Amino acid sequence: MTQGFVVENASVRRLDRSRVKRILFQLRLVSGLVLILYVLMHLTNLALGLHSIDAMEKARHVLLFPWMSWPGVTLLTAAVLVHAGLGLMTLALRRSLTLSRTDWVQMCLGLITPPLVLNHVAVAGILHHLDPDFRPDYTFLLSVYWNLAPKSALQQVLVVMVVWVHGAIGLYSWLVLKPVWRRIGAFVTPVLFFVPILALLGFVRGGKEALAKLAADGHWQERMRHSLDIMAEARPMLDVLQTRILLIYGLLALVACAILMLRILKRRRMRVGVTFETGQRVAARPGLSLLEISLLNHIPHANICSGRGRCGTCLVAITSDPSVLTPVSATEAQTLRRIQAAPGQRLACQAHLTHGSVELVRLLPFHVDAAFLRESHPAIDTALPEQVR
Incomplete structure (x- = not known):
């Protein structure tokens, strides 16, 4: 209780x-x-x-x-x-x-x-x-x-x-x-x-x-x-x-x-880890968003709205324990509903890694633009590689 x-x-x-x-x-x-x-x-x-x-x-x-x-x-x-x-x-x-x-x-x-x-x-x-x-x-x-x-x-x-x-x-x-x-x-x-x-x-x-x-x-x-x-x-x-x-x-x-x-x-001395779908693993300090970790390590990641949680282009699928990430906020939940995200998917700009490590899959090409976002809200889980689905 x-x-x-x-x-x-x-x-x-x-x-x-x-x-x-x-x-x-x-x-x-x-x-x-x-x-x-x-x-x-x-x-x-x-x-x-x-x-x-x-x-x-x-x-x-x-x-x-x-x-x-x-x-x-x-x-x-x-x-x-x-x-x-x-x-x-x-x-x-x-x-x-x-x-x-x-x-x-x-x-x-x-x-x-x-x-x-x-x-x-x-x-x-x-x-x-x-x-x-x-x-x-x-x-x-x-x-x-x-x-x-x-x-x-x-x-x-x-x-x-x-x-x-x-x-x-x-x-x-x-x-x-x-x-x-x-x-x-x-x-x-x-x-x-x-x-x-x-x-x-x-x-x-x-x-x-x-x-x-x-x-x-x-x-x-x-x-x-x-x-x-x-x-x-x-x-x-x-x-x-x-x-x-x-x-x-x-x-x-x-x-x-x-x-x-x-x-x-x-937070500089504290470290967490992120593994991408390419097999690349990077370390960062806790508290950063998954998007920030990607960009700090020069890993391309779509983010039309610059990490404000509005566009949904930074969507990722979490393929490991999601409890190491901060909970879904109201802003993130609204965007996830709008783009018809599947369970287990998060906005990389809103999901912050608090401790430990996480594995993820980027679901959209880093070069998508605003026109793509306005004209289509696909069922993005179909972009998952076969081994992850």
Whole structure:
């Protein structure tokens, strides 16, 4: 009876952890969507510079005004903090640094994104605090960037590009595995690619128009001087705030990296073993997923979703004692049901080897792509070699 109670408690704990993981994933997804919407609206506004600065100004009241209101600022700040916090937590809880090139780019850009966005929000907030009537329009901003502060112009462009690329990779990774991608992929992919290009072209075209106006309009030159005085007054406060943001975030990032390294070093001396269907046997430290063990040992293994438990392409058949692996989580169970996996099959990205050794068979070629996954959910147990079935 006591044993049954312990097993039941363990099951409840696993269920609670799975529920927490789902909630955290949803929070990270929603906060990421808020950030990419914010950047999309900014880039769209910049792209209108291909027509004229007047077109940018007219659209600004629709595209940017929501982010200048207190609800918009609050939502954006919350999205940045949540996304940054969950990103650092995910980094700290990793068991290895086995990542694809795309995931390395995504992770590095993700670490850079939060302080850049927070600085942008802080600048707007401080300038409005100093002068509630201060509303820098595009003629002013483009004149400053192209005439007085070209380095700041380059910085702003890099900020937008970093955030956009990070968001675009995340959005694509989330959508590409869904059936709806067949209907929207032909539209979404060009948008992800062309929006930043059009924005850069609009930025250049608008800059030329702003410089022409600055050179010919004496009244506008006077307005520029007044606005620059306000910005000069705010400069010391902005420098202090930006330094604090970078310092606090940098310390949190260092803590996350330190926790990651300690987790890796702690398990380095402990060893477990995995034998593949080819007869190849490798050793690793306990706690890693079967997928991580494969990739760490340069053994090809399909993983379209990069180990997030969504695609099912890393499916393996366990041909030895499965008790050395972590139990099936709710996320893994859902994917296994969706791909009609047979008993004894696990997702290599979700099954972690806790002790001892295990034997497995990879069930899909390592080169399968998202199109294969969307178009077919075969009875994958037919891919098992005869000697294993």
